[in-house]
Amino acid sequence: MKEVNILGIESSCDETAAAVIQDGRIIRSNIVSTQIEIHKKFGGVVPEVASRNHVVDINRVVEEAIQVWGRPICEIDGIAVTYGPGLAGALLVGLSTAKALSFALNKPLIGVNHIEGHIAANYLAFAELKPPFISLIVSGGHTHIVEVLGYNEFEILGKTKDDAAGEAYDKVARAIGLGYPGGPLVDKLAERGRNVIDFPKAFYKDDNYDFSFSGLKSAVLNHINSAKMKGESVVAEDIACSFQETVVDILLNKALKAVKDRGYTSLVLSGGVSANSRLRRKMEEDCEREGITCYYPPLSLCTDNAAMIAAAGYYHLIEGYTSDLSLSARPNLKIGQR
Ligand code: KG4
Ligand code: ZN
Numbered sequence: 001m002k003e004v005n006i007l008g009i010e011s012s013c014d015e016t017a018a019a020v021i022q023d024g025r026i027i028r029s030n031i032v033s034t035q036i037e038i039h040k041k042f043g044g045v046v047p048e049v050a051s052r053n054h055v056v057d058i059n060r061v062v063e064e065a066i067q068v069w070g071r072p073i074c075e076i077d078g079i080a081v082t083y084g085p086g087l088a089g090a091l092l093v094g095l096s097t098a099k100a101l102s103f104a105l106n107k108p109l110i111g112v113n114h115i116e117g118h119i120a121a122n123y124l125a126f127a128e129l130k131p132p133f134i135s136l137i138v139s140g141g142h143t144h145i146v147e148v149l150g151y152n153e154f155e156i157l158g159k160t161k162d163d164a165a166g167e168a169y170d171k172v173a174r175a176i177g178l179g180y181p182g183g184p185l186v187d188k189l190a191e192r193g194r195n196v197i198d199f200p201k202a203f204y205k206d207d208n209y210d211f212s213f214s215g216l217k218s219a220v221l222n223h224i225n226s227a228k229m230k231g232e233s234v235v236a237e238d239i240a241c242s243f244q245e246t247v248v249d250i251l252l253n254k255a256l257k258a259v260k261d262r263g264y265t266s267l268v269l270s271g272g273v274s275a276n277s278r279l280r281r282k283m284e285e286d287c288e289r290e291g292i293t294c295y296y297p298p299l300s301l302c303t304d305n306a307a308m309i310a311a312a313g314y315y316h317l318i319e320g321y322t323s324d325l326s327l328s329a330r331p332n333l334k335i336g337q338r
Pocket of ligand 1: 013138139140141142165166167169170181182183184187271272273274275276277302303304
């Protein structure tokens with residue numbers, strides 16, 4: 001059978017990325033240009049600054065992805081692009097580039113949901129992985145438990161009612177004086193801390209698959225403020241460790257419940273927070289104890305990239321889900337929406 005090569009383009013937040021993926025599974029090129037250093041001084045992503053830098057980077061990144069692939073761009077079989085969720089101005093940069101290429105090359109345009117892309121990152125790492133399965137998706141903007149019924153069929157079982165897990169990591173990092181993005185820094189600091197602070201676990205025992213992290217974030221801030229008022233010193237390492245243990249326990253408790261309730265035998269982790277060392281380790285331990293097979297992407301595919309968008313795009317294309325040039329940015333696009 002003829003091979004299918006998809007060019008993926010991603011610009012939903014602060015990474016400008018392009019990649020070429022063969023048959024939805026093989027990485028032929030994967031270029032990511034991150035703006036982390038630019039946004040660091042603001043303590044978070046500034047949308048207008050992100051859009052402008054995508055404009056500066058996008059052509060170079062796409063050219064590099066094609067160059068590394070090593071074939072002429074006209075041999076691409078389709079162009080997959082993130083059209084939501086994400087920052088409107090940032091999404092438009094990738095989208096305009098993808099539409100221009102689709103028109104000029106006369107190749108299908110494939111709109112991809114960023115969150116569905118995160119799930120597809122696992123298809124690049126695990127050749128044997130096929131739906132159905134349960135996926136725990138944890139990123140800076142999203143925390144979902146999803147039943148992945150097919151490559152393009154999803155049922156949301158639960159989600160966060162307020163802050164996403166990654167957002168909680170970033171806010172706690174700021175409160176204890178770490179930089180941006182906070183997740184990796186809290187992860188690192190936690191290695192030297194003790195799990196000695198009893199933080200709240202919202203919805204922990206509830207019979208649903210939902211999360212809430214804003215109370216936990218407030219509890220961390222209250223802990224710091226009350227220690228300061230009493231003139232006591234705060235041990236940032238212990239806060240990081242206790243916070244992390246709480247988040248990881250909350251996430252895995254509900255994810256494993258979903259796997260067991262729905263009669264599955266595998267759990268697939270995805271999204272930026274899947275890079276978290278403690279989450280990866282505890283997931284392996286818990287899954288092994290319960291007889292569940294667990295999957296998580298290699299670190300290079302955890303945070304935003306275009307390889308995952310091209311992988312998801314491949315499965316859209318072969319099942320007939322292509323877009324036309326009227327495709328526009330959908331900042332609040334929900335998983336499974338077309
Ligand atoms: O998926 P992603 O790159 O962007 C979104 O789609 O949101 O996720 C970024 C999030 C940030 O909140 C970042 O702090 C978090 O993932 N993150 C981590 C780690 N690495 C990245 N959180 C905890 N531990 C990590 N090692
Ligand atoms: Zn993401």
